[in-house]
Amino acid sequence: MADEADQPLLDAQFGSERASDDQPRPPYQLSTASSHYSHRSEHKSEGKTEQTISRSHSGWASDTATQVLLDEQSSLTERSPAGASDDRPRLSYQLSTDLSHDLRRSEHKSKSKTEQTISRSHSGWASDTATQVLLDEQSSLTEQSPERASVDQARPSYELSSESTPLLHRREDGLTYGTEQGLSRSSSFVSQKPPGNGVIKKRNRVPWPTVISLSILTLSVLAILVLAFAAPAAVKEYAQEAAVFKPTAVSIDSTTSNGIRARIQGDFVMDSGRVKNKSVRGIGRLATWIAREVETGPSNVEVYLPEYGNVLVGNAALPSIKVNIRNGHHTNVDFLTDLAAGDIRGIHAIAIDWIEGRLGRLNVKGKATLQLKSGLFALGTQVLTDNIIIEEHEFPALPTINILKLNVHDANSGAMAVDVLISSLIDSPVALTVPALGFDILVPNCSPGDPYILVADAKTSAVDVYPGKETAVGVGGLIQQLPDALTSTCPGKEGSPLDLLVSSFMQGLETTIYVRGSDAPLPDTPAWIVDLLHSVTVPLPFTGHALDNLVKNFTMSDTHFSLPSPFAEPDSPDSQPTVSALVKVLIALPEEMNFQVEVPQVRALADVYYKKEKFGVLNISHWQDANSTLVDDQDGSSALLVEFAIKEAPLQVTDDGLLAEVIQAMLFGSETVILRVAATVDTKVSTGLGRFAVRGIPAEGNVPVKTSLGNSLNRINPGVVSLKLEDTTESSMLVSTQANFTNPTNYSATVPFVDLLILYNDTAVAHITARNISIGPGNNSYVPIDFFWCPLEAAGVDGVEAGRALFSSYISGLNTSITIKSHQNTIPSLPGLGEALSVLNITVPVPRISIPGSPGSDDGDQKPRFIHDATFYLWSSTAEFILSSPLTENNVLITSIDATSFYEKNEPIGRINNREPFEVPPGISRSPRLPVNLDVGGVGYDALRKALGQSLEMDAVAKVGVLIGNYMDVILYHGKGITAKVRF
Known part of the structure; x- marks a missing residue:
């Protein structure tokens, strides 16, 4: 609109000047005006270029302003055709002034256009293009106004002296950037002679600005296509x-x-060596080198x-990061970064699979x-995904x-606190x-499929x-009460869930809670947690603490052993x-x-060991x-003294031989026998919290078994109170006795049945059998024991000989010992134990036998005296004896004497x-007078005569035939130091 408003003024001005321009003008005037105009135009263009240099280079704006001026010049030329023949002189300063005004208006009009387009092109390309257009317009003017050219030959100042000389351009002519029209105009223009000398020089130079501009344009289009389509995908992959x-x-x-706030520190680097595609790697390195930082x-x-x-597991909000x-x-x-939890139910499913190993x-x-x-x-929004x-x-x-x-202590209101x-x-990264x-806090139930039992908060x-x-965590727990499910016995089992938990912990085993x-969280706990x-x-x-020294002392007093019934089935x-x-x-x-x-209350199942080997199980x-x-222990620590009585707890013997060693050590050893008891205690x-049962508590301790120092068998002091003949045969007899003896140990026993062998010179001659007897520590009196004499049955002929030797030694008053030994049927229900105990040979002196009515029966004399007194009668050559019989109810028949x-x-x-047989009644009796064949001529007879009325000490050897019931035998008697009275 500004151009259109100024156009009439220009037309009028230039028209009047051309009408009067008949006088010649100095050539310097036009060139001066043109130079002045060019200088001012460049000064304005540089000012505007500095204002917009952040978006483009400066040359393009200046050339645009020049293009507008050329358009105005062309319009003036077309509107004033008569001016070509106008020969009136014109002042050169008028044209220069008018051109200056035009220039200012054109620059003002093109300023807005320049600022709008300066960011989309480089200055060199625009400047060369504008110059090319000026050349084209000048050529067009020359061809269209030949008359004017002739008129102006006398005015060389209008001729172009260089490419920088301003040219007028018609607005109606379109811009011809490198087109044929433009090129023809340029050629026509350069072919004309300059007005100064009437000759126009032809220009033969290659239009390098046009070539460069076209090349840059082509490269720019290709770069835009590559960067717009191919580069983003490659850069993203890179x-x-x-x-x-x-x-x-x-x-x-x-x-x-809704989550957590995490601090992340690390090192970021672009490593192109990780990119396998070569083209992607090249484009990516170029793009990242240009951008440098993102x-x-x-x-x-x-x-x-x-x-x-x-x-959705979670999401993270990342702040702005520059790399x-x-x-x-x-x-x-x-x-x-803030991390927010996602779907809690989905996270729960993952956690369960992880916990259960799936x-x-x-x-x-x-x-x-x-x-x-x-x-x-x-650079826009980028969405990156990775798996x-x-x-x-x-x-x-x-x-x-x-x-x-671990500290467990009583709390208020009957609760129990656990710290x-x-x-x-x-394992946290x-x-x-x-x-x-x-x-x-929950514990396992009876079966894996049962719900867990809540026991504490x-x-x-x-x-x-x-x-x-390692992370240390302090936990404070409170047990309000014990649920019934925790203490109730599991179906088909002997223990409860509490039993299993306590037992595992006290044995040092791995325990799982x-x-x-909690449903009632702490106030500061976030809801998502x-x-x-x-x-x-x-x-x-977790692993419990093995309480190896839980039992500090274990003692048993008033111990009483009971042997099984002889009618019990073995192994029952x-x-x-x-x-x-x-x-x-x-x-x-x-x-x-x-x-x-x-x-x-307590009960237990204990394994009993000797020398680290198990020999029995005690089942309470x-x-x-x-x-x-x-109580307080000796070291000042707290201890619990538990006392309880065991009543007839069965002892299952698992190693008979080892038990025999224990008994041998108790009877013959001089040191205390140490037994180890490993028990499971309920x-x-x-x-x-109340009263409840805890089962399966492991307990272990040593039990010292006290023994008498030295050989305790020397203090048994056996003695026979009475003998009663029972069943007899020709080769055997059964005698019921009552015995007194001393138990040197601190243990007592009940014996339903026991049978032992009696050996003399390692040959079995008899059995002693006890039935339903009780033995206590110390003296035991009138203990019924059966004596079964059966040498022939026990050992055949050797047994008979050994039996006779035993009787002869005993009645002769010699110190006689017998051996008592167990055998397989010692305890019929425990044949293995009897066999194991057979290695123990208990040798004792023949018990002292009390003679009823004998004055020396209680005088402590250990030697038996069956012949208390003897009297020789010289006149009748007979002898009379005072005899004693140990039998209390039966007579002994003397069938023969050869003495x-x-x-x-x-x-x-x-x-x-x-x-001549004669009977010997129980107790003290007098024998009939037995005829004696004196050796009258011998020394013995002389001694006998000299002892008349006195006593004579003599020795005797006799073979005595006896009949006890049905049992008959001949006994050899050796009497020494027999005091015999000699009567007339």
Whole structure:
């Protein structure tokens, strides 16, 4: 509009000047005006160029202004055709002034156009193009106004002296950038002669500006196509493959209402060597070299699990991060990000699979939405996705818990408090601070499929977790009461869930408890943590403390052994010996137990060991009443003294030979026998939580068995009170006796039946059998024992000879000992034990036999005297004897006597050869007078005569035939130092 308004003024001005321009003008005027105009135009163009240099170079704006002036000049030429023949002189300054005004208007008009287009082109291309247009317009003017050319020959100042001389251009002519029209005009223009000398020089130069402009234009179009379509995909692929981020430190800064705030530190670098495609690598390196740095705006990262229904695990809000993206340049990154939890139910499903070992691998998909820019240029939104496969061996392991300290104490209102300090190596890749949390503590039920049993509430304080380091956690628990399900016996089993838990802990075995988030969380616990923890139950295995020294002392007093009935079947429960005793156990209380406890009843199953080998099992299957007292041990520690009585607890002998060694050590040893008892104890416990049974408590201790120093058999002092003949045969007889003896041990026994062999000179001659007897410590009187004399049955002819030798030695008053030995049928229901005990040969002196009515029966004289007194009658040559019989009810029949008496051991006095039987009643009796064949001429006879009225000491040797019931035998008697009275 400005051009159109100024156009009439120009037309009028130039028309008047041309009408009067008949006078010649100096040539310097036009060139001066033109130079002045060119200088002012360049000055204005440079000013405007400096204002818009951030978007383009300066030349294009200046050439645009020049193009407008040329358009105005062409319009003036077309509107004034008569001016070509106008010969009137015109002042040169007028044209210069008018041109200056035109220039200012044209520059003002083109200013807005220049600022709008300056950012889309380079200055060189625009400047060359404008110059080419001016040349084309000038050529056109020359061809269209030949008359004017002739008129103006006298005015050389109008001729172009160089390419910088301003030319007028008609607006109606279109711009011809390198077209044929433009080229023809240019050729026509340069072919004309300059007005100064009438000759126009032809220009033969190559139009390099046009060629360069076209080349740049072509390259620009190709670059735009490549960068707009091919480059973004290649750069994206390059960025995904070449980007490497190595975290150097990851920690949880704090928790938020919907997640956590993590601090991530690491090193970022673009490694082009990771890109396999060569073209992608080249384009990517070029693009990143040009951009140099990229800044991400606030971005979002989402993590999904495709194998679990594409569940959203969580998302992270990333702050703005600036990194160097040139190849090989490292950038240290340190930022905070907010991580928000996703679908809690989906996370719960993953956690359950991991806990139960069903998670073989995990596919994790990450999706990042990034807002990128480089400098002032926004690069748009980039969405990057990646999948990571986590194999089973890469999953973190469940932590193993070690109990460092445990304190169980009474709380208010009958509850029990548990303070635990545990340590665990938590397999966490990041450092984090776990806030204070509340948990439910559960224990296993009877069967794996049964629901867990809630036993306590627990709370933890804030915990700092560091990768690769042990983490100490303080836990405070409160047990309000024990559920019935915890203490009830499991179906088909002997124990309860509590029994299994306590037993495993006290044996030092791995024990598992379960932890679940509490329904009543702590006030500072974020809601998302509460929801997550309450939906997951985590097993926590831990190893208990083996209480090896739980039993500090174990004693048994008033111990009573009972042998089984002879009618019991071998290997049956009734065939086992039983034990009764008063047991005192001193139990060392663990320092963790600081609450009142009582033990009202106990029972146990104990293995008994000797020299580390097991020989028996003591089964106390019935509940035994107990008393418990809290006492202080010698070392000042607390201990619980439990006293209870065992009543006829069966002892199952598992190693007969080893038990025989124990008995031998007890009877013949000089040192205390140490037995080790390893028991599984069931107790009924009374605490502040109530009374309940705890089964399977392991207990182990040493039981010292006291023995008499030296050979205790020397203090048995056996003695026979009475003998009563029972059944007899020709070769055997059964005699019922009553015996007195001393038990040197502290143990008692009940013997339903026992049978032992009697050996003389290692040859069996008899059996002694006891039935239904009780033996206590110390003296035992009138114990009924059966004596079965059967030498022929026991050992044949050797037995008969040994039996005669035994009788001869005994009645002759010699110190005679016999051997008592067990055999396979010693205890019929325990043949193995009897066989094992047969290695024990107990040798004792023949019991002293009391003679009824004998004055010396209680005088302590151990030598038996069956001939108390003898009287020789010289006149009748007979002898009379005072005899004693140990039998209390039966007579002994003397069937024959063949005896010889000696003086001074070898001088015969006389001989008795009697075949007349006579009876010897029980007790003291006088024999009939037996005829004696005196050796009258011998020394013995002289001694006998000299002793008339006095006594004579002599020796005798006799063979005496006896008949006891049906039993008949001949006994050899050797009497020494027999005092015989000599009467007339």
